[in-house]
Amino acid sequence: MLKRSSLPWLAAAALLILPVAASAQAPLVREGCLGCHGANGAGASGVPGLAGRDAQELRALMSAYRANERPATIMNRIVRGYTDEELAAAADYFSKLR
Numbered sequence: 001m002l003k004r005s006s007l008p009w010l011a012a013a014a015l016l017i018l019p020v021a022a023s024a025q026a027p028l029v030r031e032g033c034l035g036c037h038g039a040n041g042a043g044a045s046g047v048p049g050l051a052g053r054d055a056q057e058l059r060a061l062m063s064a065y066r067a068n069e070r071p072a073t074i075m076n077r078i079v080r081g082y083t084d085e086e087l088a089a090a091a092d093y094f095s096k097l098r
């Protein structure tokens with residue numbers, strides 16, 4: 001059970017956590033990619049690397065998956081789980097990884 005005396009602590013914790021959660025949105029998107037594309041986006045067995053590639057190219061590839069214009073086993077379904085803004089942020093992030 002919650003003790004009355006713990007409520008101020010919960011309120012303080014919420015104030016600390018909320019801004020972090022909002023600013024962590026872009027990292028959360030790319031974390032959804034790392035499991036398959038490798039911890040540094042360097043690729044893994046059967047999965048192409050993304051790190052250090054042109055952001056425009058990565059965006060174009062993901063648009064093509066969304067439009068079913070590029071053959072895929074899984075990426076065509078994955079891109080549908082993200083907004084254009086999220087995919088653009090992920091492309092930007094991976095393009096800057098070395």
Ligand code: HEC
Nearest residue numbers: 029032033036047048058061062072073074075076078090
């Ligand atoms: C379940 C595993 C998995 C996840 C999660 C995943 N990918 Fe992929 N990705 C693949 C595979 C496998 C391919 C190769 C195409 C295919 O078979 O679908 C690929 C291909 C790509 C390509 C094209 C690369 C090329 O050179 O052709 C891009 C860009 C890409 N993924 C971006 C992402 C981004 C961004 C995320 C996170 C939002 C992500 N992927 C999440 C497995 C995954």
